[in-house]
Amino acid sequence: MNTNAVLNIGIFGLFVAATLVVVIRASRNTKTAADYLAAGRAFTGPQNGIAIAGDYLSAASFLGIAGAIAVYGYDGFLYSIGFLVAWLVALLLVAELLRNTGKYTMGDVLSFRMRQRPVRAAAATSTMVVSFFYLLAQMAGAGGLVALLLGITGKGGQAIVIAVVGALMIAYVLIGGMKGTTWVQIIKAVLLIVGAGVMTIWVLAKYGFNLSTLLGAAVDNAPKAGEKLLGPGLQYGATGTTKLDFLSLGLALVLGTAGLPHILMRFYTVPTAKEARRSVVWAIWLIGLFYLFTLVLGYGAAALVGPDKINAAPGKANSAAPLLAEAIGGPLLLGLIAAVAFATILAVVAGLTITASASFAHDIYANVIKKGEVEDKDAEVRVARRTAIVIGVVSILGGIAANGQNVAFLVALAFAVAASANLPTILYSLFWKRFNTAGALWSIYGGLSVTLVLIVLSPAVSGRPTSMFPTMDFDLFPLSNPGIISIPLAFLLGYLGTVLSKERNPAKYAEMEVRALTGTGAEKATSH
Template sequence: MSDTLILAAGDASEHRTLIISLFSVFVVATLGITIWAGRQTKDAADFYAGGRQFSSFQNGLAVSGDYMSAASFLGIAGIIALKGYDGFLYSIGFLVAWLVALLLVAEPLRNSGRYTMGDVLAYRMRQRPVRTAAGASTIVVSIFYLLAQMAGAGVLVSLLLGITSDAGKIAIVALVGVLMIVYVTIGGMKGTTWVQMVKAVLLIAGTVLITFLILWKYDFNISDLLGSAAKNSGHGSSFLEPGLKYGITDTSKLDFISLGIALVLGTAGLPHILIRFYTVPTAKAARKSVNWAIGIIGAFYLMTIVLGFGAAALLSQKEITDSNPAGNTAAPLAAMEVGGGGDSTGGAILLAVISAVAFATILAVVAGLTLASSSSFAHDIYANVIRKGQATEKEEVRAARIATVLIGAVAIVLGAFARDINVAGLVALAFAVAASANLPTILYSLFWKRFTTQGALWSIYGGLISSVVLVLFSPVVSGKETSMFKNADFYWFPLENPGLISIPLGFLLGWLGSLLSKEEPDKEKYAELEVRSLTGYGAH
């Protein structure tokens, strides 16, 4: 076993104490922030939208924290380390997606809604069916995204603590789930936002440090770094060229197109990103917060390229896959290597710091996701569908906290099965579901006066069901060594990402459902929504 993996195997107990101590400090600090914020949460506006008191820079940091998830830090670095250029395409897709969110969604959505996506969709439609559909879609998308974070947490803490048994990894996933539930039920949006801001600063600082150390090792010569990565990967020059993952067969080429569509369109439909636009006081602040987020996220994704190729240059492919078959631990292992290796104090400290930052990333993102889904259940389904608008704010917040526990339990169970799948790939599935079910309905609702309730339902349910069914019967779930269920084989859909089929279908069904609908669209309501989306008048 190489020096890089000695620490992960449990042969350095003196370093293990240091790692656990640093880890514990972070968990205690973030819990303290959550409890402090929880004491300031007085009503539904505080719980759902943080009282709309955050500045554009603060919200930009929080949005960045929400977006720079385990998929970004662990998954993208891992897939670049294993697949080279084709892994780098994830970085580009995640970044470009923000332009869609900025240009089409951020400002009108913030102006038009109160707490959730359902507020916007239901304004000019029949309330109960549309809110039910919006709530169901939000919960499903959030659970898909939660899978990736849980998988990342499992492999990360397993590496730190030297846990190799399946039972131990499942216990770690459960621990993350419990912490997530505590963060949301106590802190609400205020606590989650402050944890996101702290996490964003820590993640950027940690990434800058490891990027600097990797470049320093190669005298800041990018060409030497890429050359070493290509040589050490065993793939030669093809490691730096397209095709290692997505150019081998016609199916993989289609998979690449499907992935690209899902990444570029998915951000504008992600529930935990959409609710962030409600935490600022004005539409201008919402727009500026997205600008801040683009700058922070752009810098971060440039550095993930160095992390990925640096891991490929410093570690053998076997060392990476022995730690985790999907490459999810490549970044922490690279940090350990530039710190002096697994048997050195410097390597142990860097591993502990970077892993604590990654764990912060996971906890913050799962808190945001759980808040988005529990808020949608409480506000859209419980308050407006089950209670028909008669629930008090106190009852609504209590329902959100109960939903948090239930959604957390589901995420724990499913996350236990997803621990050996690359987390960037899992997140890409969440993007595909969001772009298939949420984005068409949002855009039609905001910009097409002919859109009807039937169109909204066809779009949401059609995009949601088609994307989920295609994922269930894809190689992601069964039929391959890298599948969620390795010993089963029931897939018939050849692509790993359903976006190529389900996203156009979501748009088509929304258009077709509206044209075939017998109800006349409410033009007065559309005119009111148009004014509201431009000015914010009457929404809050």
């Protein structure tokens, strides 16, 4: 595979060059904060839906799920189902209401009828934590991909590539803002879905477009797993604890999406609530189609490559899709899939960076530090750009430090934090008349703290050979994902904080309810 490194780098270089041209062209119309932070609300529902799919389908979706299906079969496909079902929560409970009540960030919605400064600070803190852990996983994943696809095995070489990915990410965000980042997401989503679709048709063609024949070949090529590859329990069915762990992970995945800041922020890039709803419908179709592709790709990798060869590769399960590409299409297809995988990481980290920097600039700088009175109309954009540089540098250093470590828990942590700290507060804000500032602070900070503590004390961090710190042992909490404990606890904390506080603002809730359900006043709220 090392002999193809030049080809892989060349194809990736073409993608970078093309997307940089697009970003520079998009930046010509970026003049105001609304342009930089919300793309001037100029995207249609279908365009934004494709961009959301680009944001959502990270390297974990493309490489991780295909690998999980190849090695664990049915249990791996449950990841796809969890990620997809999560969109129904976002569509039915959050998308339209959020677009009607917000301006640029999640903090706009949560602070609408509460004391602005403490709630915005809490929302920004949660946004930064979720974005940072998601970023860390993507950056460290870039190092792993390099080892697999370009044959760079030394830590120094991988560190250089992580730094290059980070530098490109900063360039996209500084030059293009949300508009440029959105176009990168759209291009990447099209490449990813088309690439996965071509591979799916190719694999099915090898088995006469008969899925049963493909599944039979996968079972035959996985002698250790055998028929278990087609049924539940291969990964999570060993003990009661592992079953509970899967339930906890599923809960975090299903509820976490509706609280992911970089997904929520996409709803502000469209002109109306109707377009926000259309964009989520488009995203569901595209993401659903992609996850059906992963079923064929995963079992195709098991049939044509085999779980043993996949586990022996540098990236283990993450190498399933690239190895399958090489098996069916040779070096050229491998190069194209390598470029798509790099593009996936690049696009997702750019989306995360713009979200975190926008939250800091809009919530912390403009509304907490400046108390909503920013005299210079360009100051918010300047602060967002500077924050993007800081976030980029920190994520590069974090990615280099975490390279080679078990980073799967970082993605799970991002979803768990989003489901625990963000979702209860969003739902209470939108639907509970009595909810107040104390309840918001209790649910955000409480959910955040509980999630972080339980993750640190979990086997994902210590106590096992696959842990981040395998030589240490402080895994006092038995589950790798804390969702089943932290999510209900965050809802409870939000309830207790509210009922123990005497603060009431029914008039402001009535205004928010009318705006959320009808969109009345939303355009006034979103004008700059």
